[in-house]
Amino acid sequence: MKNAGIAAGLVLAILAIVFVGTEVLNLDAFFGILPLIAMAIFIIGFIYRVLNWAKSPVPFRIPTTAGQQKSLDFIKQNKIDNPSTKGGVIVRMFLEVVFFRSLFRNSKAEVTDEGNITYQWEKWLWLFGLCFHWGFFLTVFRHLRLFTDPVPGFVKAWEMIDGAFWVDLQQIYLTGFILLLGITGLIARRLYMDKVRYVSLVQDFFPIFLIFGIAVTGMFMRYLTHVDITAVKAVAMGIAGFNIGAILEACAMYDISVNFWFHLTLVCTLLIYFPTSKLMHAAGIFMSPTRNMANNNRMVRHINPWNPDVEVHSYQEYEHEFHQKMKAVGLPLDWDYDEEGNQLPKKN
Amino acid sequence: MKKTNMIIGLVIFAVLVTVPFWSSFVSPANGAAPEVSLDTPAINQMAEPKCVEDVEWMRAHHMDLLNDWKVEVVREGTRVYVAADGTEHLASLQNTCFECHSNYEDFCLKCHTYSNVNPTCWDCHVEPTVVGGAN
Structure with missing residues (x-):
């Protein structure tokens, strides 16, 4: 619980810094330019980590993945779990990245009071993980409406599908709620399952609290307190265009609610933190042996x-070197030799 | 994993995460916030142009105000809205808001298009397209 407390404290400290920075010191401009720095650190750091990994020697192929390997003709091969072709590997990797197939195999082992070991159905990690990752991805995708001008058709189309439900004259984005459900489930899992809590460090709690904070501040802004979306987009477009002048102008012109700065700065923190953290599994999964x-x-x-x-x-x-001596004592030779002592190609 | 595959992966990653950045350079629009027009006959007649509430607040919360009006007018039957400064207004989108903001294309639509907001106002209400007054 101490680790969870430290991680939660860190997130709250960031929020406090943002509050003091924007509301007391009026440093909106700094928090408006921060995304550019964060994005640069994210991209460069991410590429650096992967290139660093690329230098490592690749181990031997692992034949003992779950599933029957290719063997005799009458033994049926599991072509996805133990592929012998490139196509099979691509299918396995695709299913892993998109549907988290390995997590689906997760089971819970427990020893009963009688001392027997039992294995139980355990799909919660898979389910919450899937909800969280897909919810997060689609939510980020939806945010393109704030970073593109004019908003492209496919973003509008997705927004229509995602926001098919309306509550009290307001469009409700389902993926946002799925993201919140997933991340809450993952937090609950870490806090309430004693074995998982035992192995959880600050760096395990910090990213999930951070993302929880991002989701909550985002939804707060959208559904409860509301912000001047035109001002938000003016800042976002300044960020997208590397236009520091436009960011500064928008920050000076509009008094954007502190909620927005909470949200944006937590996202920046995530981007800066990403390359140095366990979150690099996003790239690492492609390098799983x-x-x-x-x-x-x-x-x-x-x-x-x-x-x-x-x-x-x-x-x-050896024979080439000693063939004359071998011939002299009558030892059999595997190769023939021409007059100059050159080895001739083997006959058969 | 082959190094060439890693490089391809990294290139795909870099292109995807920088979509907002490079797309803003290929897009014809410059991305600046739109200027809404306040040039309507009703506003021009006002000595001191003033909305029912503070402009900064209206920018972020006009939808909250309209939602409250909807509830108060349709469910409670209260047609009078008392603003923060104490002035009384008729709570009506058609007769109060559009009285001044009779330029749908240059007012409502500008920001709504910019941020891709699709309110349902116009499902029931008539857009104030004719300059010169509501309806």
Whole structure:
């Protein structure tokens, strides 16, 4: 619980800084330019991390992923879970990234009072994870309406589908609520499952509290307190166009509610924090050795990339060197030799 | 994982996360907030142009005000709205708001299009397209 407290405290501290910064010190301009810095750190940091990983040697292909590997013809291969082709790997990776297939296999192991081990159905992590990630992705996508001018048709179309429900003359975005449901479930899981709580550190709680804060401030702004959306978009378009002048002008011209600055600064924090954190699993998943390599060990020879160059003297070379002496004492030769002592290609 | 695949992945990542940035450079519009027009006969006649509430507040909360009016007028039957400064107004979109803001295209629509907001006002109410007064 101490770790959760520290993480929650950090998020609250950011909110306090924003409150003092925008309401007391009137530093709106700083918080308006912060997204540009955050975005640069996010993109450069993300690429740096991945390039760093790219330098690591790739291990051997792992044949023991769940599923029957390709074997004799009468044994049915599991072509997705243990693929031997590139196509199978692509399908496995796609299902992993889009539907979190590995999490779906999650089960709960418990020892009963009689001392027997039992395995139980456990899909909550998968379900909340899926809700959270998809909700977050579609919510971010929807935000393109604030970063594009004119708003493209596909963004409008998605907004129409996402906001198909109306409550009291107001469009309700379902993905926002799905995101909140997912992240709340993930927080509850970490707090209430004793085994998960035991292994949870500050860096496990911080991102989920941060995203929870982003979702709550965003929905607060949209459904409860309301902000001047035109002013918000003017700032957002200044950010999108790298137009610091436009950001400063919008910050000076409009008095945007502190809720917006809460929301924006939490997002900036997430972007800055992202490359240094566990959130890099977004790129890491593509580099999972059990997910991204075909099990073709029995068909293709894979040479260990970090094998040292070992000097060997093969029998062919040995025979070439000593063939005259061998012939003289009547030893059998595997190769024929011409008059100059050159080894001729093997016959059969 | 092959290094070429990683580079391809990183390029896709960079292109996708920078959509707002590069799209703002290819877009014809400059992205600046639209200027709403206050040039209507009713506003021009006012000695000191003034909305029912403070302009800053109206920008962010006009929908809240209209929602409250809807509830008060339709459900409670209260037609009088007392503003923060104590002045009384007829709570009516058609007869109060559109009296001054008779320019739908240059007023309502400008910001609504800019931020892709689609209010349902016009499902029932008539858009004030004719300059010179409500309806």
